Amino acid sequence: MERNRKERLPWAIALLIVTFTIVIALAGGRIISNATHRSSYDYKAVQLASNRKLQVVDDGFVYYDGSYIGAVTTDGRVKWSYLIGTNADFAANANGVAAWAGDMLTLIDSQTGTPSFSGAMETDVLSATIGSRYTAVLLGPEYNSTIVLMEQGGRRINSITLNSQTVIEYGFFSNGSLLWLMSLDTSGTVPSCTVNTYKPGKEMVGSIHDNEQLMYGVVFQSSYFCCAGDTYLKVYDYTGKEDKSRRRKVYGWYMAALDESVLDNPLMAFVPNAQYDSESGMQDVRMIRSDLDQQVRMPYGCQSLIARNDRVYGFSTEGYVAIATQGSPNVYAYALPMLFDKVYGVTANNMAILGNGNIIYILNLS
Helix, strand or coil: CCHHHHHHHHHHHHHHHHHHHHHHEEEEEHHHHHHHHHHEEEEEEEEEECCCEEEEEEEEEEEEECCCEEEEECCEEEEEEEECCCCCCCEEEEEEEEEEECCCCEEECCCCEEEEEEECCCEEEEHHHHHHEEEEEEECCEEEEEEEEEEECCCCCEEEECCEEEEEEEEEEECCCCCEEEEEEEECCEHHHHEEEECCCCCCEEEECCCCCCCEEEEEEEEEEHHHECCCCEECCCCCCCCHHHHEEEEEEEEEECCCCCCCHHHCCEECCCCCCCCCEEEEEEEEEEEEEEEEEEEEEEEEEEEEEEEEEEEEEECCCEEEEECCCCCCEECCCCCCCCEEEEECEEEEEEEEECCEEEEEEE
């Protein structure tokens, strides 16, 4: 009996081992299947003749190939193409595409590719942006420049001359009815930034000048400005009065990503100064939005961060994407099925636009 029991014991152990192995294999199969499912989501490759510039918009991307400006949807379909000529530049958003070459400015409908205005400005166009109601055009030179405000059809409303200043950034807010403008003044002993607000066709509405820090970003929260600086996030009303009760310290952190598709209270992503633009990449991410102030750690060093809706996407040149969601402590990472050297952004329906030279990948991250 004892011998028989000893003979049966190895078989019982073997059976347990086999059963355990099968369970682990099945469980592992599910894990691998899930990871493979996420990492092999459908993607499309679009071959461009040349890729001089590309910007992501809500439903795809807009590109310039050295002659044409074109729009491509997230299903890889060419929506329109417009011959703009050589040495051009552009800025695209949901309201339209502003394109320029030298002193020539062209405003293009984002859905049809039809120009609503094309004409010469007084001096070279440095940049332009189309809002829901107006268009702002920055004219050279870079120092002592001029902002021209136009209606969508091209009729001029007024001009703003910026003496002894360099424009850093500008755009529209309050449903497109007001213009904000951040400029740098280097005429004094210490460079300083100012944010002014204007009513198109009328006088200045308010002015924000920060003597405590150097501002570098503007975010809108309902009827307030949230200005990012090297020490604080400060909140102001339109006239330039700060609400000090809402001041938040961000010393040692830099705003690496902002969801520019959201005009009111967008998600911001901060990283430690030492990690921004470092070779090892960005891993410690601080997500800020209204009362949310949350820190997460990406499992890989990310060379690019994209803030979109309630997520921060971190892309690693090692071939991974890490996804952090607002309010969740978890960060999920997935292997990507292609090689890429450029991250352009994420569309409104969670499609990542990645590039490898003239090949553009449209990858589903849902």
